[in-house]
Amino acid sequence: MQEFRLIQVADLHLGAGQEHHLDNWRKVLAWVAREQPALAVVNGDLVMSDPDSETDHAFARAEVDRIGIPCRFLPGNHDIGDNVLFGKMAKRVNAERMARFLRHYGEDRWSFSAAGWGFVGFNAQLFGSGGLAAEAEQWAWIEHSLAALACKPVALFTHKPLFLDHPGEADHEDLSLRQSCLDAASRARLLGLAHAHGVRLISSGHKHQTRTFSLEGIYHFWCPSTACVNGAPSALHWGMREVGFIDYRFRADGSFEHRIVGADFLFRHENYIRKLVNGE
Numbered sequence: 001m002q003e004f005r006l007i008q009v010a011d012l013h014l015g016a017g018q019e020h021h022l023d024n025w026r027k028v029l030a031w032v033a034r035e036q037p038a039l040a041v042v043n044g045d046l047v048m049s050d051p052d053s054e055t056d057h058a059f060a061r062a063e064v065d066r067i068g069i070p071c072r073f074l075p076g077n078h079d080i081g082d083n084v085l086f087g088k089m090a091k092r093v094n095a096e097r098m099a100r101f102l103r104h105y106g107e108d109r110w111s112f113s114a115a116g117w118g119f120v121g122f123n124a125q126l127f128g129s130g131g132l133a134a135e136a137e138q139w140a141w142i143e144h145s146l147a148a149l150a151c152k153p154v155a156l157f158t159h160k161p162l163f164l165d166h167p168g169e170a171d172h173e174d175l176s177l178r179q180s181c182l183d184a185a186s187r188a189r190l191l192g193l194a195h196a197h198g199v200r201l202i203s204s205g206h207k208h209q210t211r212t213f214s215l216e217g218i219y220h221f222w223c224p225s226t227a228c229v230n231g232a233p234s235a236l237h238w239g240m241r242e243v244g245f246i247d248y249r250f251r252a253d254g255s256f257e258h259r260i261v262g263a264d265f266l267f268r269h270e271n272y273i274r275k276l277v278n279g280e
């Protein structure tokens with residue numbers, strides 16, 4: 001295989017009986033039916049809001065199944081709880097919520113090869129989990145997976161970005177900022193592994209913003225949400241307030257291309273307006 005075309009969709013935020021963003025997801029499905037990429041990485045926040053809503057998980061899974069191409073799943077904070085306790089997401093990641101995700105989607109991490117590339121996706125919610133055994137187990141799995149892909153260029157996928165401004169930044173005092181990215185210790189460990197094992201790009205979601213930059217030989221991608229943008233226009237943003245998804249093409253010569261797709265044909269739903277109207 002000379003070229004492997006993969007899309008990343010993130011932050012679908014689908015809910016049973018809640019139609020806020022379903023129009024956009026159906027447009028994504030129509031695009032996929034036309035373009036026929038080989039695979040979709042579904043990079044977290046599949047459900048609307050509550051990680052404990054069985055009906056929302058069942059609804060999201062059924063909607064994703066309409067896509068008609070193979071999918072690989074990763075969890076977000078709205079799917080299995082957050083690793084940092086703060087007001088908006090008081091539900092923390094735990095074994096029960098992880099088991100629910102596995103029941104609905106079958107996996108929360110994966111590794112595979114295609115077109116001479118290695119692809120590794122893992123559970124961002126476990127970083128800084130406060131000592132869950134699953135966190136240590138995942139670190140061992142990441143190290144093993146990257147070692148097994150020796151000599152291949154590698155693309156990493158995880159729900160949260162590694163940092164906001166700088167890889168050396170301290171954990172933020174403001175918890176709403178702290179939950180935006182990985183904790184400093186996990187980030188340093190992951191970047192050390194990435195540099196040692198030929199990682200070429202790290203693709204995340206979570207912020208509902210579009211951002212692409214390179215640093216020390218690694219491209220960082222913030223994939224927009226397919227559903228909505230978050231925060232008022234006056235709120236602090238690091239990337240563009242856009243909706244959409246990423247269309248990647250990985251080639252056997254080690255090169256890759258990307259396009260940010262959908263800002264021109266998805267509705268840029270403004271989540272903060274709906275929340276203001278509903279008093280949330």
Ligand SMILES: [Fe+2]
Binds near residue numbers: 011076078
């Ligand atoms: Fe999200």
Ligand SMILES: [Fe+2]
Binds near residue numbers: 044045076077207
């Ligand atoms: Fe998220």
